[in-house]
Amino acid sequence: MTSPSDVGGEIGFDIDVRDVDAVADRRDELVASVRDHAGTIAYQLARLQGGDYGRTELSTPGGEWTVKHEAGELEFLLFSPNRGSDTYVVSTKRPPDPAGLATALDDYANMVAAWNDYVESLSGVLDGVTADFPEPESTDGVVAERDRVLDAVRETCGVIAGEIHRYEGDDYGTFTARVDGDRWELKWDEGAVSYLRVGGSGGVYLLSQYEAPSAADVREYADPFAGFVEAYNEFVAELESDLTRVDIS
Known part of the structure; x- marks a missing residue:
């Protein structure tokens, strides 16, 4: 009986199958870093919105990002590029495609900058708002x-x-x-x-x-x-x- 290696030798295959472990490990390493970093944004968003669930959309030159939290924990981070398919950079389901992750990470710094701009726009919004209210009448x-x-x-x-x-x-x-x-x-x-x-x-x-x-x-x-x-x-x-x-x- 002829083995698969014999067949390959007979027809002249001499090609190495690349190991994906290195790519997967690097992807997982990057996703973990983003999860920790974006988790800070999710926590701050939860404090700002004051609810158990919430989300916000941030526009960048490369597309639009969606940050969603549950009880202050990052539930997902979605990147929707101007061209191409959406990429869940962080999610509870499955890791992102390496190519999609690479595209998203090229724009990630812009997302953080957009978040910072949003927070900065709220600075001083409550300045001058009085907390001296009339006493409510008793019933x-x-x-x-x-x-x-x-x-x-x-x-x-x-x-x-x-x-x-x-x-x-x-x-x-x-x-x-x-x-x-x-x-x-x-x-x-x-x-x-x-x-x-x-x-x-x-x-x-x-x-x-x-x-x-x-x-x-x-x-x-x-x-x-x-x-x-x-x-x-x-x-x-x-x-x-x-x-x-x-x-x-």
């Missing part, structure tokens, strides 16, 4: 007034919920009434108030288990609430009238 008074009104509404609704629960005998239920065109709904749960809502499913919750209404909403519906109570009293009066007409003789 304590408004909140206290809102809570005072709501406490009275809650107390009244508690009586209504307890009475209806005692009359109906069910653990859950609602009492509804229409006041000046608005639908009011009081939901009770075992005699306690679950919510008081005005205006249907998309309306305002004057009472709820979650958050208090705005002071403006309380002001708008505080007076009409009296009409809701009157509607409840009329409901009770009708029940009493109905009961008086029951004849068991």
Whole structure:
């Protein structure tokens, strides 16, 4: 059987296959240096932008560079030359092509200069900006007034919920009434108030288990609430009238 070396000898091949290790090692050495150097830019960019993720584009005579960071660490450094293919000089995927790396590194100093120019352009941008701001007004008074009104509404609704629960005998239920065109709904749960809502499913919750209404909403519906109570009293009066007409003789 003829070996491959025999075949090569027979047809006259006498060509050495070049070892790529030296090229790959040099490329990796250069990429590591760029990663360390550009990592400083990424860190400074993160401080400037103030977020966990960010990027910036820097234009140079040779093309455009993109620096992207994640939590202050360089995620990638991309060079997009004016002519030719993009080269990820630094990335988390694979090392760059040596030829593309060489082209990018020829322009790398220009990228650093562009970054420095950008930072320099921000120098003094906050000079003269005052940090003396007006004192914000406290909402304590408004909140206290809102809570005072709501406490009275809650107390009244508690009586209504307890009475209806005692009359109906069910653990859950609602009492509804229409006041000046608005639908009011009081939901009770075992005699306690679950919510008081005005205006249907998309309306305002004057009472709820979650958050208090705005002071403006309380002001708008505080007076009409009296009409809701009157509607409840009329409901009770009708029940009493109905009961008086029951004849068991």
